Each structure stands twice: as C-alpha cells, then as structure tokens.
Amino acid sequence: MALMTADQYRDSLKELKRTIHFMGSKIEDVASHLATRPHVNAAAMTYEMALDPQFENLCTATSHLSGKRISRFTHIHQSPEDLVKKVKMLRLIAQRTGSCFQRCVGLDALNSLFGVTYEMDHKLGTSYHQRFLNYLSYVQEKDLMCTGAMTDPKGDRHLPPSKQKDPDLYLHVVQKREDGIVVRGAKAHQTGAVNSHEIIAMPTAAMEAADEAYALAFAIPADAPGLLYIFGRQTNDSRKWEGEIDQGNACYGTVGGEALIVFQDVFVPWERVFLCGEYEFTGPLVDRFASYHRQNYGGCKAGNCDIIIGAVSALAFAQGVAGASHIRDKVAEMVHLTETLYSGAIACSSEGNKTPSGAYFVHPLLAKTTKLNVTRFYYEVCRLAQDIAGGYLATMPSEQDLKDPEVGKLIEKYLDPGTGASTEERLRLGRLIENMTCGAPLVEVMHGAGSPQAMKIILLRQAALEQKMKLAKKLCGIDK
Amino acid sequence: MALMTADQYRDSLKELKRTIHFMGSKIEDVASHLATRPHVNAAAMTYEMALDPQFENLCTATSHLSGKRISRFTHIHQSPEDLVKKVKMLRLIAQRTGSCFQRCVGLDALNSLFGVTYEMDHKLGTSYHQRFLNYLSYVQEKDLMCTGAMTDPKGDRHLPPSKQKDPDLYLHVVQKREDGIVVRGAKAHQTGAVNSHEIIAMPTAAMEAADEAYALAFAIPADAPGLLYIFGRQTNDSRKWEGEIDQGNACYGTVGGEALIVFQDVFVPWERVFLCGEYEFTGPLVDRFASYHRQNYGGCKAGNCDIIIGAVSALAFAQGVAGASHIRDKVAEMVHLTETLYSGAIACSSEGNKTPSGAYFVHPLLAKTTKLNVTRFYYEVCRLAQDIAGGYLATMPSEQDLKDPEVGKLIEKYLDPGTGASTEERLRLGRLIENMTCGAPLVEVMHGAGSPQAMKIILLRQAALEQKMKLAKKLCGIDK
Amino acid sequence: MALMTADQYRDSLKELKRTIHFMGSKIEDVASHLATRPHVNAAAMTYEMALDPQFENLCTATSHLSGKRISRFTHIHQSPEDLVKKVKMLRLIAQRTGSCFQRCVGLDALNSLFGVTYEMDHKLGTSYHQRFLNYLSYVQEKDLMCTGAMTDPKGDRHLPPSKQKDPDLYLHVVQKREDGIVVRGAKAHQTGAVNSHEIIAMPTAAMEAADEAYALAFAIPADAPGLLYIFGRQTNDSRKWEGEIDQGNACYGTVGGEALIVFQDVFVPWERVFLCGEYEFTGPLVDRFASYHRQNYGGCKAGNCDIIIGAVSALAFAQGVAGASHIRDKVAEMVHLTETLYSGAIACSSEGNKTPSGAYFVHPLLAKTTKLNVTRFYYEVCRLAQDIAGGYLATMPSEQDLKDPEVGKLIEKYLDPGTGASTEERLRLGRLIENMTCGAPLVEVMHGAGSPQAMKIILLRQAALEQKMKLAKKLCGIDK
C-alpha cells in the first residue's frame, strides 16, 4: 500500500524549502503558519480519509500500473464507476472540510496527461507516454500531492502568447538543453500551490504554430530552484491570526489557498517534460483537463452546500424557527439546488467514455452543464442561507468582545436566542455561514474550471444543432 | 420475439370498443378520428422504433421472465443500465414525436407493482406477486400498451377518501364477489387513456385504515364494461380538423391526449387485482410509481426541448439571424437547461438500486430534483424560444389564407424572410414552436408526476438534515 | 364634449367598408363576426368607461387645443400627471377586459408625431406640425380610434430598406403627386387594425439618406382604397365560434386582434402626410413612439396580471386551498411581480419631461426597464398561475360535454371541488386562466414595443457608463 498519513503529509511539506511571499513577509512553514495551516489541514484530510476503512472504497483505488492500493487522487480512471466514485469522494471530503481540499487539480492533470501523451505518441511517434508513466508511478508510489497549473496571466486578452509585449505573460521555453529545458513565466490563481509536492504545468489555451514555444507541459518538484510563490489574500483572512470563532471554519479555512507561481528560469529535465512544441495537442489537453475539472464542481461544491444547509438548519433550530413554512421552503430549495449540482456530476461520470489510452473521460457536454449550474446555484444557495440566517450575520460582535468578562456577559444576554441554544453556538453557526457564503468561495465557483462564457461557447459547439434542426423540420412538414 | 408493429397497434385499437365522449359527440375509431389520431401516431412510434434495428438496443430488452426480446415499455428494470436506457429511449422517441407518446405510465405502473406486490407478499403472506407475474407475462407477450391510472378527482382536498361527501371521488370497491370485485369512481388527466389496451389503476395517495376500500390496484382491458372516457380539450385542438400547417406538429399533436376515465361499477376478476385493502402499501406504491415517473421527465422533455432548440435554430437561419451573439447566447442557454434536465434523469438512473424483488428502482431524491427542474426549465426554454422566434408567433395568418390564390401571394410576398428560405417554411417552423411552447405542454410539465410543492415536501424528508447539521456543527467548533 | 358611446363606436365600424381576410373567407362586419367581436368589445370598453363618471378623471382629459373634454386616448400629455394618469387608466381598463383594448398604439402615435413634427418644422422649416394639429383636432373632435402602425415586414434583417430584393418589404412612396403620395408595402402584427377608424403609419427604424423613400409618416382612414387586411390567428381562436365557456374570456377575447395590413398603392393626400423623406427624423420618431409604448406595458399588463391573480385566488378558494402557505407565497409573489411592473410605468411617467412642443415625454431609460421586466415577469406570473391552478388546466372537458345531459352529470360529479363551489365555476375559472396564460398573450408581452435585445442595446447607451466609471475610480483611489 502506497499511502501517506496526514502527519507524514504535514512533515513532508517541511522538507520542501520554497519561497512564499505573503503580506510583506515570507511564510517559512506552511503547515504551521496561521495563514496557510487551514489549507494544509484541508489537504491533509484527503490523506486521513484514505486510511480510514470507512472511506476506503471511495478514497482509494487499485493502481492499474502497480496493482497496489493507492489514493484515488493519483489514480487513472479505469471505468465510469471510477469517475462516479471520484465525485462521491469529493462530496464526502467537502462535507468534512467545508472548504476546498485542493487535490483534484493534480488528479485531473494526471488523467489528462495520461490520455493526451498516449494520443500524441500514437499520432506523432513521440515517446511522451512512457515518460509520463514513469512519473505517474513515482507519484502513485509516494502518494504525492500535485497541483495542476494551467492559468497563465495572459496580459492583453486579444493577443496570442507570441504577440504579447512581454513574452513572459505566458509560460514558455527560454532554452532547450541536452538534459532538459528552461522555462519562464507564471501561473495564476493556483489552488493548493503552496502545500503541494509537485507542480504539473500545462498550457492555458489551444495554440497555433507561432506559439510553439508556449506549447508546454511538464512536472517539477514544488521547491525547484527559480520558483517563487506569492500567496493571495482571501476574504477575512486576518481572522486566522486573530482568534478562532470569527473564522467560522477555523480548522479548514475557506477556498483553496490560491497563489501566483512565478517561474524564474526554472530547469526541467527531459524525463519530466510531457509536451514541448506539439501545439496541435494543446487544445485537446486543455479541453481534457477542463472537462475533468468541471466534473468536480458538482461533487465538492455539493458537499460544501451540504454544510451550508446543515448550518442554516442548525441555526433555524437554535433560533426556534425551523418549523416555519417559509424557512422549510427555502431549505428545501437549497437541497434541490445542491442535488441538481450533484446530479450533473454523477451524470457526466456515469456517461463517461473510454479514451484510446484506456483512461475514462467524462461526458464533456454534461460536465459543462454541471459547472455552469454551479456558477448560478451556489450563489443562490448562499443567498438563501443569508436570508434564513438573518441580519446578525453582518453585525456580530467579535470573539474578543464575547470573551471579555464584562462585555461578554452583555453579548451572552442580548444575543441569547431564548431556545436553550447558547449565544456562542448561535455566533459560531453565524460565523460558519459568513465564512462559506461571503466573498472568495463565490468567486471561486464562478471562475474555477472556466467562466460561464467559456462554458456557453463550447456548449453550443457540442449541441448537435444540425441534427436537432433536421428533426424539427421533419416534424413540421418541411423536408418530409 | 413479442413485438407488435405500428400498424398492428393501430388495428388492435379498432377491436377495443369503448365509449369516448368529446365535444358533444362520440369518438368511434381513435386511430382515424382527427382529434385522437395524432396521439395514436405518437404511441405507434414506440412500436415502430422497437422494430427498427437502429434503435433496438434502447427500445427493446430481454424479458427476465421469458428470455424473449420485448419492448422496453413492458420490461422490468434489471440493472441501473436498464434505467439509463429507459431515459435514453424516452429522449430518442421524444425527438421523433415532439410530443408525449404516453407509454411510460404503463411501464412505471408495471415496475411499481412488480416491486410492491413482492414486498407485500413477503410481509403479509399474500400472493399478489404471482398474480402480477402472470399478468406481466401476458402484457409482455402481447406487447400491450398499458396506461397507469393514479390521479383520483379528490373532491375536498382537506378530507381523506372515506370522509368525502360523495364516496366516489376516490376510486373504490363497491362489492367484493367470489370471482372478483366491482369498482366505482374515476381517474383524471389520464395520459394515453383512449388508445391504450389496458388500464392499470393504482391509489392516488397513502391511505389509512379507514380508507381500506380505497386501497386498490388492478388491471382491466380498456374496453371493460362500465368504463366511460371523456376526452379533454387541448390548446388549439380544433386545428386538427381544420387543416395541417397550423397544427405545427400535424402528425403527432401535442401532449398525451388526456382523458377522464369513469368507472361505473366495473368488474375486475381476482386474478387482475394486485392490492385490495392493504392500505399500508398504498404509500410505497404511490412513491414507487411517482419516482419512476419523475425520472422520465428528464428524458422525454429533454427530447422535446431538443425539437424546440432545433426549430428556433432553423428559424434563426431562415430569418438570417443565427449568427447574432444574443441569439447564440439564448440557444446555448436552451441547450444548457435541456442537458441539466437530462443529467438529472441519468443520475437518478445510474444511482438506482435493487429492490427486494430484483427490480431496480431510481434514486428517489434525485428523481424529485429532476422533475422539479423540469417545472422551471421547460418554461424557460419556451420563453427563450418565443423570444428568439419573434412576434409573428402570435399573429401568423391561417393556412387557409396562405393557400388562397390571391391572399396567399400577398402572404408569400410580405412574410418572405429574404434569405432564400420560403415563407411557408418560416410559417411551419413558427407553428411548430407555437405548438410546443404554448399552453398544454407547459401545464403538463408543471403537474405531471407531481406538482412542485409535492416535490419540495418530500425533498426535505429525504435530505438527511440531521447529518448535515452534525457536520456543520463540528466544523464551527460546536460539539467537537 | 367630444365623446362617442360604445354603441356609436360599434355602429361607426359598420360604415368602414374594408377587406378583411381570415381563414379563407372575408369578415364583413367586425362588430358581429365571432372572430373579431371580442376585440371590438374590448376597444368599446374604452368608450364606455370614458363616459362613466366614476372613471372620468382617468379616462378623459381636457384638450389643450379645444379645451373640450376628450378621451384620454386622443389627448396630448400636458404634464407628468397626464403620463401617470395614462398608466392608471390602462391598468383600470385592463382589469375590466382581461385583454388588450388596443387604443394605446394610436395615442402613442399621436403624441410622438405631435412632438416630432414640431421639432422637424423648427429645424427644417417644414410645416408638418400645423398639418398634424388639424388632423389631431379632427381625431379629438370625432373621438376616433387610431392604430399606430410601425412594424414593416423587413425581409432580410441584414439589409436596409433600399437594399431589399423586394422594395415593398418596407412601406414606401411609389409616387409623389400634386395632391398627395401613393404608398406601397405592409405593416405587420397590427394591434386593433381591423376595428380602428384610422391608420397612422410611421417608419419602423432609423433610416439613412439612401432610404429616403421609406422615411414616411401619414394617416389614412381604415377603409382607404387599396388597403387589405389579413387577420392573424390566435391561441384557441376557434373556441370563439364553438361556444362560450371554453373561451375563458368570451366577451373580450385575448390579445389585440393583430392583422397584417397590406398597402396596395394607397393614395394619401398631402394634408395627412406628416413626414416624407426627412430620414434624419425617423430615428427620433421611432424612439419616441417606442418609449411611450413601453410605458404602457407596466399599466395594462399589470391590469391583466390583476385578473390572473384574482382568478387563481378565486380558484384556490373554490378548491379549498387558499390558506395553504405555499399557495399564499405564490400569490404574494405574483402580486410583487405585478406591482414591480406597475412601479416601472409610474416611475417613467412621473419622471417624464417636457419636450419643445410642450408635450410631455416619458423617461426613456426607465420605460425600457419597465418593458424588459414585462418580458420576464408576465411569464413568471403565468407560470405561477399554472402551478397554483393544477393539471386540470390542460385536460378540462369541453363545454359541449359539460352541457350534455348524460356526460354532463358525470363531469359535474367528478370535477366537483367539494367546497360548495360549483364544477362550472371551477371550469370557468380554469378556462379564464388558460386563456390568459397560454400562448398569444405571452408572445405579445415578449415582443410588443420591442424585443428584449432591442431594449438591452439602448439601455447601455443611456446608462451614463462614463460617469459611473469616473465615480468608481475615484472611490478606489485612481484619479484622486
């Protein structure tokens, strides 16, 4: 069995010496620094649950390479059932972290590269797939956390990579050497970047011949020389180092701890290069990764919605209004929206198909549908949660005041819901709802795995409009 | 192989002599009467496609009783794959009829009774299941079309069956004889009633001990003595006997040809009685049928939406606006909504589970989610279609005027879209969109298989709120 | 006082001998023909209410030309109060007809031409305004019903009028004579066309120099030689000549009785020509008319929604479910949406401004907002109505069967709501809801006074984005 424990995971992060900037200083130890610890904890949950017999069926799988029991986060999907189990695993973990646990990006990168390197070799006679298999075995064996890095800064949106004023606005090869390549550029919004073991870089869009130097996929250790991380801010991040209650979800934080990764002439040995110049395969790779990634949102976000539903239900009980018909109606609506998201993820998985490499791929049209619904329904779930929770969500006193001997008594007295539930319970639930429904998590569901417009453009291409027109014309007596 | 041809189906209907009232007179032959012919044609499509090798995989199945190739519409689901195939079959046929083809109600009735009679016998020691198997074999062998009749008139909604002023407002036993029972009452809104071979009656709601006489399920031939049908009106129904073009979908009509079935002391022999007095199994039977039925709506309505999408796309081409960004955006939205409906149906199927009887049952929570979305998204698809189509949808001249030698020329001239498409094509597409987006089809998606409120009430019961509250409390530090 | 009675109005229509085609034959007398009578009745209501002292304040006004009491439908708005009263009048009448009463198009045409002819004369030295005043006096004095005809067939949407293959696809001058002009072409979707006294034609879009021959506004009697009407079909129109109950709103019908008006070389004397070649004033004229017309939709459609709300409320009582919390919630939502529409119409009126001519003009941005909301909320009101009403909306038996001595009894028995309300009352309410929520009325609210996309494009132009950007930049510290 090739599985790391949560503690081993935390320890392993200490060994990766990297440069992380945040709010004017450097983060030395991500596992203990208060700004990053919650994200480490969320990722650690993926390790913990894999070793819990109760979750083994979903959180682990049998490697088709080694036959060993491995984390499902390093597994190549061997069937539609594998795809479905991935979704269920994501929902399950999200119900235990209430936030992003970051490991899906690596999983999706592995599966995408598995398929695309196979097809590339088949068409071009290259030998990327074997290289990739070696790398995959290493990742599976060590149970590594990989981050799949796709989004380049992009600069002027109207210009392709090679036409940008600054050539570095898309990650690119600056030198080809006998032993490998040197790359420069950056990847933005990178989930789990500062607490992954490996970075798997992929191109951000389909490229043309002129952008050959930007057609690039590879993997490097997260502490490779030349890498620099700038950790982004999140809603209410300062509360992490101010106390506990006001965080809402003190242990696991919110969203996925996104960072800007700067590649300052980083060396990548050839055995870790999986695409280099084959620009005609950038489109398929992007589409593969994005589709796998869209599938996820109906799993993990449904799990997060479950927590929001649970929190407002508990709060409604605490405030004595759980039986009111309008509250019940709103909770039912939240459940309905959540299960709609989940249905999408399940459907695009159970309708998954085998690719030439043997890896299974999600139904791309249904995966897009899933993600597009997430950009709407997660917002509505949050809106309903704020409706049910009440105005105190935005006016709660601080935990420092709650703990103050004198002022605290007044808060206890005046915010007592009068139902037997304690004021602190009420405040804690309020802070959790605030944490999950305000700011960063919403932006993340909007833009992660592609913005709504990206979804719509491709939906139309895959909608078989020609055939639909033909059927319609027949029914109304045209072209009988 | 036990499959009827479409022509055999039409012929078989002539042999069933029944009393059907419509607009003040009687319909003698449903297959040729202009008011009912389109519905017969839609149902006939289910027979036609079963015999088409191209659709064999979806439209037929192997009977687990006889091992013979049978219509999927008489098949007991043996796996999640069977449930998924059912959904795909429904979408496929709906793409060819553009309207309801009515046979799912019988299929759902058969599967529900299969499971519930088994469980009833197991618990109560009755022998309903064997009786039912005999009946099922007969239906499979003859490839009969059954209508599953559930909805009673209900009278005063606040009173149970036995408390109604008029005892007949729920179907009930008026006499128990040695050879069978005599029943009285009515079933409303019955889809496919006037062109089915068999009526399978089931209770409309969970019943208590006091309503024992109303706890009742049985099957009778559609021409059993004492039966009387009153065929309902539909949007623009008179166009069926006025011409062709203005019908929009002249061959297949709109919705499912609903009728009120009156049972005027109808005799049912014991071998066709499947539940009689076992009131505690009425709830499970209703829930079973309703859940199977909710699954359907993500299949057939997605297929109907495909036609609407095809029609507006074809119209946008005919009117030269297919490339406009707002048109493309709206079509993409229609596709998105349609695939969301379909995802729900697929998900509740692939997540289906085996019941004690061996029959597979859909995931009930996801089936509800599917149906609830249909009550919203089908409306929005229609609204968008009317937006794209333009105001002429509501002001088009009649086909009589189009065919008039003099006036017709003016219509041709002035409604010419100027793109090479003909005026008649434009009008035909408009009439099809009108047919599918106005009136009856919308009411049907709202109320078929349960109204929104019914869905919401049960959603909440199946939402595992207790567990969600527990998870939320843990995350915010309550009950650590 | 210059006011016609409803009977005088009906009689006056008989004197107008025009050619109206409908379903293959000709309509001789619109006031008595079953297809058009309801529309005549709806328009007659505007005459009736003007003479009812109870409604005098809203339905009449004092002519600023003659000082006489005139119908508000021929009045030039002299203040924001006049604009507000117009909205209130529209809602009031719509509550009494449950359908379009058609006279607002003429009113809007009169007010638009009043302002634009004034501005045109002022700028170009023409003398259209005096001509128009003479015409206006005539209309006010005789209390005539005018239809404001704007929409040309348009042919290929990508080409301007003068570039169309068929030059007649936009109404244009084919001959200029000493005594007047001869025009050819057509106007589509014309509300109230077959029962107005006068047709006021206006251009359908802003035109360029090349389209000078299409820059054209004038008025002609509705029976001018060369005019031909093709009356369009409406949802369930055949029920008008089949009976009474199934019409739902037997007296006033549905929508506005739209027709295609064909101008086959119609002569217009110069004194009735109000714009001829001054293409640079076509844009302002279209905008003026469209804005006045958008204002209306928050009045009359709110009035129609009031009836839908009233009908479902009455039905909920009849069915004994008026107290259910989900019913109450939906009715409250319908009220909310209706009042939102009304608020828009009131706001664009009370914020109206004086034009150079002295006539008051609505706030154009708020008028667009109003109309855009109508294209959404009227649909939602209908959806909610169908939700509350229940499935019988689409399956009700015909009135012929209800009146059948034998079958009628069964219908009475089985559709009895069991609350004391009669089956017939239940059916009548259902038919009214069907009438108002299915088909034509929805298409009309979508496209009348401009389609959603038209609204959106202009919204953006009038949104003062530059100023908003400046304010935002200042707040975040850019351009301090």
Add this chain to the structure above:
Amino acid sequence: MALMTADQYRDSLKELKRTIHFMGSKIEDVASHLATRPHVNAAAMTYEMALDPQFENLCTATSHLSGKRISRFTHIHQSPEDLVKKVKMLRLIAQRTGSCFQRCVGLDALNSLFGVTYEMDHKLGTSYHQRFLNYLSYVQEKDLMCTGAMTDPKGDRHLPPSKQKDPDLYLHVVQKREDGIVVRGAKAHQTGAVNSHEIIAMPTAAMEAADEAYALAFAIPADAPGLLYIFGRQTNDSRKWEGEIDQGNACYGTVGGEALIVFQDVFVPWERVFLCGEYEFTGPLVDRFASYHRQNYGGCKAGNCDIIIGAVSALAFAQGVAGASHIRDKVAEMVHLTETLYSGAIACSSEGNKTPSGAYFVHPLLAKTTKLNVTRFYYEVCRLAQDIAGGYLATMPSEQDLKDPEVGKLIEKYLDPGTGASTEERLRLGRLIENMTCGAPLVEVMHGAGSPQAMKIILLRQAALEQKMKLAKKLCGIDK
C-alpha cells in the same frame, strides 16, 4: 441656515463621550479610529453635499417649521416631490460614498414620529406631537445626525416581549419617575450608532396590551449615561488598519458600521418621550418607519450599484474586454436591474399621500415591492460583477507585496493587463468590487428594512385580493 459642515460634524463627535467596545478594547475617538473613520467619512459626506450649491436642491429643504434652509435629512416631507427628492439625494450620495451613509434611519424616524404622534394625540388626547415638534426644531436647528433604533434582540421568536424569560430582550420601561422614565434593554444591528448625535428608539413590532411596558418611543443624546455600544465586525474589517488599497473603498468603508446598543437603565426626560404605553400605536409606527425605510433601498442601493457598474466597466476597459458582446450584455443587465430598483423607489414616492399631520407618506405596497426586489437584484448585480471581473478577485496579492521592492516588480509584471492600464489600477478596481460585492453589503440589503418574508406577508394583505377575484369572476361569466 442651519447646516453643519463636515468638519464641524467630525468635531462634534469628539464631544460625545461614549463607551464603544470593539475587538477587546475601546474606541475613544470614532472620527479618527481606523475601524470607524470610514463610516464617519460617509456620514460626513451628507454634511458636505448639503453645503455644495450643486446639490443644494436635493440635499437641503426648507423647514416647514422655521422656514429655514435645513438638511433634507431632518426635513418632514411636505409633498410627493419631497419624497422623490429624498430618493434622488440618496442615490446621489451613494454614488459618492459607495457605502451606507447612515442618515436615512434618523430621517425616517423623524417622519414616522411626526405623523404618529399627531394621530395619537388626535385620537387619545395626549400631547406627544407638540413635544415632538420641540425636539424636531432642535434637531433641525442643530443639523443633528439621529439614528432610528428599532430592532430589539427578540430572544425566543415565538413569544411576545412580556413572555420572554429575560424581560430585557425587548427595550422597556423599568421605572416611571416624575421627571421621566428609566429604560433597559438593547437595540441590535444599529446603523450609524457610534457616530450619530442622537438615538431615537422605537418599538420593533406591533404590541398588545400585555406588552404595554414595551410600547415605547423616545430620543436621547448618544452619550446619555448608561448607554454602551458594541461595534460589530464587518467583512475584511482588519484591512482598515493594515493599509489602503486592499480596503477597496478606503475612505468610506463598507455598509453602515452597525453596533449593538445596550441601554443599562438609561434615564429619558418626559419631554423626549414620544410614546409610552400606547400599544395600539406601535403597529402604525413600525409600519410607517419600515415603509419609509423600504423606499430608501431603491435609492441608495441603486447608487451603490452604479459604482459596481462603473467599476466593472472600468475594469473591462482595463482588461481590454469592454467590447465583448457577453460583457456588454451583462453590464446592460446590471443597469436594467439597478434602474428597476430605482423605479420602485420613485414610484412609491410619486404615489405618496398626505397623512393627517401634513407629512407625506410613501405608497406602502410599492415600497415593499421595492425592498423585495433589492433583496434579489443587488445579489444578482454582485454575481454579474464577479462574473465580469474574473477569478483574480479572490486571489489578488496583498498591497504589502505589491509595494515590496522585489516582489512588487513581479506582481506588476505578471498582473499587467497589457492594455496600457496599470497593474495597480487593475488591483484597485478589483479591491473595490470585492469590497462592494462580498459579504456584509449583501446581508444588509437582505435584512435591512425587513426580511423578504416580512415583505411577502404584508404584500398579500395590501393586494386587494377580494376585488381582483370579483373582476376575474365577472370576466369568465361567474356572477354576471
């Protein structure tokens, strides 16, 4: 002229010595403390604009008591025009603060008490109105900022004030003395509490005879002995003392600086008591205040939306995507929603009516409609803003890193939009959008002036359903 300057306002706050707790310590000077300064600045803007001749017409009024020019925030509405001007003033100021400026609660309290004390005296023979006039003159003369405090903590929502376990959960009289009364309890979520001069307390709900001690309205200086303030937390509040850019709106903050006000046996002299025990007037007072307050939301929130629209438009330009059709469509939608909110506020104002006291009151049904739309559309505006802005909203680096000599260069380089706009401009706009669309401002629009459910319940009462049912029945031939 009785108008304070912004600086005089700030100085005046220093003289009010009150106890304000926040995050474990006390705030001594609200005008300079970093947590409260932005809210003081926002309120100061109301003083500044009143003295700016450009805004004089909207921001000031002529006192009907003294005839002097006073701030509109202390004015009693003398006409519908005054109500309309109030709305326009609120939108105007909100466009300059981008956040709540808090003074409307006082204005609404003054107008409500003006009307209700008049009616109370008229009915009961009391002399509250004259007392109130004296107080009003004082407020107008001194140009004081009052906070209208309504919301009690409420405890167990199922119990009236007098039945609560803790009698203090609703503010009440604990002692009646010759010279005045002593009150105890608290008011929650109080906007502008810590930087107002005066607190005007009103009951939170309609009360019965048993709750006489809780039927209470009065005014006290904000530093009256026994008052204690606990200042609530807001989204990202710590950024106020960490820097400038990351605040987004550094000068004016976000929302209104809500606090919990605890009344620890506070003495109120009789001349400042305006209702004491007259429980039958609590309902009218609550309704009056709530309706005035609902009106506001269509003004100030429209102004805030204007800033959000401006910010995303500026950002779209900076990122070079302002011309994309989907961006334009979304901005148009934001404009549309904003103008819908504004229309509601204008309509309920222009339809305002004179009360017996002479003060004008908004149309209560339309005011509710306005507020209910705000609880939906502000959310949707924010969702669209986050869609347009892009994922960097949730991953932006801190301003400390931007200003770091080394890391700052990398941020400048990689977040450069490549359009000529600077990275800092892009970040500043992003932070402003984050500030206005995340967390507290949304909760505030949801619950301020009443939650959605409160709105819906009363909507129904004022909807004249009886009359609507009557009209509907007539149309379908019932009760002819």
